[in-house]
Amino acid sequence: MSDSVKRGRTRRADAQRNRELILQAARNLVHEPGELRLNAVAKACGIGQGTLYRHFPTREDLLAEVYRHEVEELVATAPRLLATHQPLDALAAWFDRVAAYARIKRDVFAAFEAATWRDLAAHSLGPIGEAVELLLAAGRSDGSVRSDAEARDVIVLISWLSRLDDAELDARGPRLLSILVDGLRACRR
Template identity: 55%
Template sequence: MSTPARRPDAERNRTRILEAARAALAESSHVHLNEIAKRAGVGQGTLYRNFPNREALLAEVYRRDVEELVTASSALLADHEPVEALRRWLDRVIDYAEIKRGVLAALEPAAWQDLVAHSHNPIEGALGHLLDAGKAAGSIRTDVDAHGVLLLIAYLGRLNRDEWESKARPLMSVILDGLRRRDADR
């Protein structure tokens, strides 16, 4: 059974709510629905019509970020050489990971474990697509796979929130440099 299409104004409200929630999560894992409604410029009723509770809202922010991250790999490869596409995708991973940290901190363990379990394969697939393009172009090492790279990226989650801004991107650059073939032109 499909969901009925939303009116354009209702869809705009939903999008504004999600964007406000995402912005609030980037600042703190302690987000309150009334604050999100204010940021989005909607009333409490509008927020609750779209999201019955805080967990539903945060889960949707997370799912939307995963979807955007996954679809970005093909779009980036269409516009850039494989290493540059991978660099831009990894930059998005930093933004995604910051929001993921906020969502996971705000949800009950059972809820976030389910979200993470359903997002792992699509993210690994998107990364694999980027790595395969780089390998085919001769610019990415052939002895790495998406699973291994995700393990390296996962360690960035150990950074404290106050270290995130200053260390996450430089460390991701180290990961990217390690993925490049030593004999490839940079």
């Protein structure tokens, strides 16, 4: 293998690593008070601003990708949980992950103009709805989830989590999600 091919692979691997570092730093910093500043993200990653701008030319591009990445992780969690848990337990564990997603959603959307966050929300509704339906369908199939449970209803209910501040989300979030799981539970007679 030539040195130029090896260097090309290294740059691609480094570029992917830098992108992941940028997204993680932005995810952590978006929660901080004030505007998310790109120079703070670059500093937190230990990379130059030029590297950051090659990946994300604008603050909005970075915020949108933080949100998309969070949605992808949330959606990917559903089938993994179903592979290792009973459906209702998988749903309850997925709701724990929803609470973390709600924080990111709230903070990212607070940093955006209204038109931009509506576009992001519309983009994520389909994949999140599919993940909820996957979990509900597994529970309906094994009889642990009530037969009339619909993904849209669950999404409406969990969407309120992103409206809670951190203290309230920490204090009430687990209880609210537990109530939701109990409400989705099929009645056993």
